[in-house]
Amino acid sequence: EAGIAALPVLCANEFIIENYPWSQQIYPDWLLKGAPYAKLEKSTRDWRGYNCPERNYVFPDRAVLDRYIRTIVSHAGKRVMQYEISNEPGCAISPEQYMNIIFRPVTAVLRKENPEATIVGVCSTSDKGYQLGEFLKACLELNVAENSDAISFHPYGSPELSSPDPADKQILTMKEMISKYKAGMPIWNTELFYLFSGYEFGDFYGAMQIKAHHAAARYLVELSLGVAQSTPLESMQIWRELMIPNYQHITSWPDSQPGPVYSVYNALTRFFEGAEAVSHRNSPDGLYRCVFRKDGKLVGAIWDYRKRGNVKLDFSGFEVYDLFGNPLPGGVMTMTDAPVYLKQGALSEPEFLKKLDSLSAILEQTLSVSSEARLIEQNGKTVLLLGLRSCGMKDESGYAGIAGKGITAVEPVAFTLKRGEYAALEVPVKVSGKVAEAEVRVISNGKIWKFPVHLHRSRSVSRKPFHFQSADGVLSATAELSGKSGKSLLRIRVNDTTDSGAPGKRAMWEQDCVELFIDAAPHALPEMHADAYQPATFRLFIMPRLEKEKQLVFWGDRSFISPDSIGCRVTADASGYEILLEFPEKAFGGESGLEIKINDAPGTSGNVRSFSLFDAPDVQKNRLMFTIVKTTQNKELEK
Template sequence: MKFILYVLLSTGFICAAENPVRNSSFELDSANYGVVRFARKGGGYLKPEFDTTTSVHGKQSIRFTNPKADMIEFLSAEFKLEPGKAYTLSWYMKSDKPVRIRCGVLSGDITPQSDAWITELRWMKPEMEWKRYSFSFRAKKYGNYFTEFRWGNWGQIPNAATVWFDAVQINEGTEATPYAPRATIEAALTAPERVCVGDAQMPLKIVAVNYGDADTTLSLRIMQEEYLTRAKTAAGELQLELKAQSVVHRNLLLPKGRYGHFSLSGEVTGNGSNDTIFPIHYARVFQPRSGIPDLHRETVLGVESSYGETAENQSFILGGFRGLETDQEGYMRFFRNSGIKLLRSGNNGDAFSWNLIETAPGVFDWSGTDRLVELANRNELAIMIVLGNMFYVRDNYRTQKRDLTRLPSFVIQNARKIATKMPWDGILPPYEMWKRYAYAMASRYKGRIAAYELTNEPNICVPGKDYADYIKIAGKEIRRADPGAIVVGGGITSDFGGIAGEFLSALGESNALDFCDALSFHPYASRQENSVNPARESLLQLRRMLTKFKPEMPLWNSELYYLWGENSDNKQVEAGTRPYHLAQRFLLDIGEGIKQTMYLPDTALIMHELSPSWRQVANFVLTGLIPSPLYPAHSSLMHFFAGSTPVERINWIRGTTCYLFRDRDGQEIAAFWNNTKDKKFKFTLKGEKLCLYDIYGNSLAVKPGMLLTQEPYFLRGHNLRRVLTETSVTPEQIYSITGSRLSISEGKRMLGIGVYNHGNVPINLKLRPDFAKISQEITIKPQSENVVYYALSEECQQTKIIISDGKELQSWPVSINAVKFCRSHETTQVGNFFNFRPVMTEDALDLTIRVNDADRGPREKDSPWIGDTIELFFDTQPESRLDHPTYTRNVHRIFLSPASSNGLAATFQGTNGVNSTAVRWKITEDSEGYTATLSIPWSALGMSGPTQIGFDIAVDNADSLGSGKHTQKVWSGNEFNYKNRMRFGTLMPK
């Protein structure tokens, strides 16, 4: 066995059962490893050392000293195992004193069946002499694994042991085989700094080891790949003479190049074998601006940061710092170089936690916050803190009872609790405590904290009218202590189903907004322009709501974690976040007049280089300050747009976005992009002396017919308004079928088919559904939708529309939603539960609804659908925007509720767009149920008279017996009527 091993080592032959762990003998120093240290407050970052006095294999081992008992995480680079096979992890370790170490392998693979982490972990206690440890496991999922060793503060018990490791191996089978490194020859790339600022050259180090007994010559070829363009270029080729059993280091300088994000990888060949070099990454960015911005005047792109201070239970070190191969100063410098100028803190992590600051009533420990404020100011970063963190107590976190609030215990003990439907209770602190804290913070940091956001997302914790009091108190105290600070109220979220309208109204009606300088919001329900709830429409709606109370109040987008997508799956959204998501959101916000925009977290700017296949939340496997592709995008956005003001949105065709700004120097600058997920466009700029840039700030040649990408382009020049209005933008797909809707005309069932012209000239089309014999010709105006009708005699759920522009034919499958029809003066029965009779007169819609429900149950005041309620749905333009299933401005809702068992009186509510005061209604109860009558003037729905209208009715039912059961019966649609109008029925005149 030994002889064979010798032959294998000396010939450099990599056999099929090679050890996949890179640098397993640590001869390449810390290449291909990551070390995270959760340090105590004020602690620095201690790098591991390489101990040449003791080793199992090669000339050195890796040693971790830990005098301050950091929690240390020691991770390898990812390697691939074959799913289903058995493997054994083995390693050598020793320590200078007893310590428990959690050892093993992890995988972040996700499959449709399970998205849980995969872990194979064991607890081991090293001895004072080298000893080999091992265990076996079976690889699962896709087989992307890395090793992890963790120790230092388990159970919140500090352990300052020094630990050594060497000879880490994974081999196939259930027994540990004799140790062998990955290959006889190994090479790696390292770089001390991963951010090149401005024109700086990128220093690189190549380190190689020859484990064999014969001298060899290595050939290394290094390639660079640019993230944005996928262009690959040769970055270096060299030959290295490597003596037997030796290591060689070489330094390399990459020349100045383009801005952006790059990966460096390569191949090493020698002695008839070859291997790959694990990729490393770096970014080139603009020189960040100096000075702290004045947030009253200058718009910047901010980020939520906890300064690397640890969150919740990740480290078990309260208020500690997570060192990603650097100390806190290095951490802040990394973010400063990205161009960040605004930090939002106090939401996540321990930074600015009320319970760590006010340790007893009126007793303040400013040591932590002094340090953070100083750190931020020294790095020229403006700070907005979330004062009071969040008014909640997480009493029931999943299956455990854990109190995760950051409010002081004395506040909680004296606070009023508010029950919510969330996995936490809302908290209303005593006014005096809130007042004291606000004044203390603002006076301590006068002139040094730029803005105070009054708690985070109060609308999912506490009622609006109560929160209003806290705005008034804190706003007054902060202005008294620091008149220059910006008071930001709101933090209104649409995450977790949060609803803005009523909450904002409560703030407005109570004059709380008089105590704010800005209103903040978190647009989780409308992240992008192509979201189901489009971001721009949501901003316009928010502006309209605010206009009622404070038309000139600046709006701040103070948090957006999910920059794209519709769901809230952290893993999926994180893995799919691209630089253009960030850029589009920021540019849209400032284009629409949002004063400040912030996203979270700061770690979105860091990539998990060592575990590229990790699909869980990224935070868990960050090991070093490696810039992510978002990092140079942030830099570029700040370079071009910090301090800019919006001029106007230029109306290009649907699917594209174009904004014109003036930059901080007053010069014109524009940004434009493709805002769709899957459509393509080309554009041709017309103008002279135009300077075009890509998302990272690289100059581009202006050519006709350029592809309009999702990555925004930036444009400088003169008379840009004219240039942009004359720009030709052509969609690849000139037209599309938007959808279909059933209707009835002259007694015949008809299918309306929507067709949209995406172009900017009229088009002539011919179309025919496959059930029809004759085609129809239509002319559609640019950026418009036409609806074409065909008689449909049979029920069908799907059809194919054949459509031609005279040059090509396309075939579009279209689903047909079954909808119901009712006519004026006819009574419609819905099961045994209810019936309704509409009467359409010239002036109004009169409705009589009979509900056979004698059992009156409880109702939630602000959620009438949770209770006995009649819900009415109206769509005054049901056959328009057929590709927009969510509510349009033409969709209105009415809730009509009888008196409830929990004491709520009968009530009528209409959503925005319904002139509720014009509606007459009455509910009559009897022993069998209740009858509701309404007279809704057409004008109350924004209509001029009776016409075919999208209509639906749902009756909600709650039982008095407290079963908690709630049911709903819908006439035409289903339980998604509240967000999807496509299944509303149709109400027709007699």
């Protein structure tokens, strides 16, 4: 009656897999002994082939599992009408194991014991570095939608609209993917403890510093995009934190003392409970606006998701409220990342929708600078490459410079930008010592703006034949870029006389393998998360010892370049192998970010020798570390 229901998680990953000796505190002895009650397996790889600490899988016998589920469901009866099958199984087992050992057996019992219950499947997560879509797609291909009433997800990699993988993009991509298998399938967010991006991995205390506006923004995004079940309440978010200096512990949040998040959920209930989504828009000015219909009236919300803090809006004509439901005077207000709620007041529905959609940002600061910048060494000199964008209503012109401890501009650089235009500026600088942070200073229209930036050191080289070798001198390789009409060619020769043999369960990089990291638009530096892989950034694995159809593996955004458009030819002889790759011209049509890594596994022993062309660190997660190979500038891509 209160709209609150229990959601048991049947066969959570703790039941399937654990590391000894902790598992001995969870499982009964008879199950840990294995046969005939369970099958025990050990592995040092997860289902994707990645290395991991030794794991001990406990797969219960089918009869034991059936009895376990039947007992729970029979005891719960109609008191429990929703069941989620497994918590984040992709962190533990493969899609095939999930479907065959857990999902299908459990749903068979559930449908028989309580046919009216809602079955929630998949529970894919982007926590701990996992890719949410990877596990989901595999389960959909194994027909998980056939016996699911909803699909669940844990969006840890995309908590906000400003996350490197934006929340709205992730939700819409999921819905599109699922609809191909079952139209209208609801999606449920069944866990999201951490509602913002930017905390250090493993920093539990920092990740739990949830503010009230984080909860409101996530709720409104999911409501506007049709997520059927939004972020569940979390006790460490809704209670007030203890006011004890330097006390950082899970017990910092005692029960029964309501905090700001508690109050914001109260307001969300009053303004949006039972509301139906009408429209939503994520606009280039960094504003997210959404409209709902509740009790026959329109109610909206709007906020500055890019967190600029210098955007003003004129709310004249609206009834305006803060995120706690307190009325505000309206008129011109400075926006923050805390949502503002809007009611119709005397406006008709068409007037309300038109007025909200046409709200135009009044910007105090009409220029933005990328928060990440490249510090590039080239020809004995150093330049700072930064992204500058005009976000005002007029053209902009002025000068940009740089200052900071250990770094100064040789001279300011002049710029001219049309309204909404982007430019990548190269500022000559002098650097002494290790520099990681600096301040960009921009003079325009008689004003001085200051922007903090994080610096990433890389190099710029001319396109030429490259020669490189392993540290022990045993292996060597060459790479050469060239072109022909409409195509870019990359030829790689590796002098490797040993064959890594059958792949078995080894990851790609634990076999003879060439890894390519390519960024077709290295001058494109967005305002936020410029170090994250962009649409024009992709990664290739070339497996020279495998059969032709398995030799090329593509990781990247297929909307920019399709793997089918990349030609790959591998030839081998007694001294090694040669790879000829043929790309669409845009992959290397101008300056491109590049790294090449060679992996050599002599036989199946598990020992791997690796070496790289430029020895750039962290290229698997930071595109700004790629070395820039210079030819001609590709301005079309940077747009």
